[in-house]
């Protein structure tokens with residue numbers, strides 16, 4: 001099976017968690033895109049969705065799915081999104097697609113986080129994938145120094161030779177070299193650095209369910 005087929009299989013499996021008549025939180029990235037395409041096939045069953053990025057909002061709109069402003073939604077049954085890495089406790093690294101801040105916000109309003117990913121994303125220790133940290137532009141250098149003091153090697157994410165700008169008008173530092181043995185503690189520590197908007201560690205509020213695509217089928221893990 002190709003990686004795309006594995007992503008498609010988990011996207012299809014996630015439909016089981018969609019509750020009729022409700023608003024669904026939707027993530028960002030290639031796996032989330034497969035989920036949006038699946039959601040479109042049952043769109044008459046739901047009220048709509050809250051998007052975690054402009055890209056996701058456009059794709060939902062293109063399928064004719066109503067997109068709600070999070071400020072008008074007090075609670076959602078589920079948030080469904082991919083991950084760059086996930087461990088056996090449901091802690092994740094996210095933000096490869098630069099949507100980490102809105103992803104964390106939308107997920108915080110959902111009662112359940114369903115992580116959909118191909119099986120290669122399941123790791124013993126988080127940190128091989130560079131950890132994305134969204135920062136206020138004027139603070140990127142001082143935040144980078146603070147991250148280096150924690151043992152990481154931060155690199156400003158570039159696009160066309162310039163700092164890549166997120167949907168929030170901020171920058172991303174990708175931090176290599178962190179062996180993340182205590183994800184909850186590191187999430188709090190990095191969030192505490194002045195100038196950090198959000199760290200792409202989703203550990204304090206990790207996934208509740210993982211749907212992982214493997215050659216043997218979709219593996220479900222409850223955390």
Ligand SMILES: O=C(CO)[C@H](O)[C@H](O)COP(=O)(O)O
Nearest residue numbers: 029030031082095096097099
């Ligand atoms: O966190 C994310 C975007 O900010 C994505 O969920 C993560 O990068 C995984 O993406 P993909 O499904 O394309 O592998």
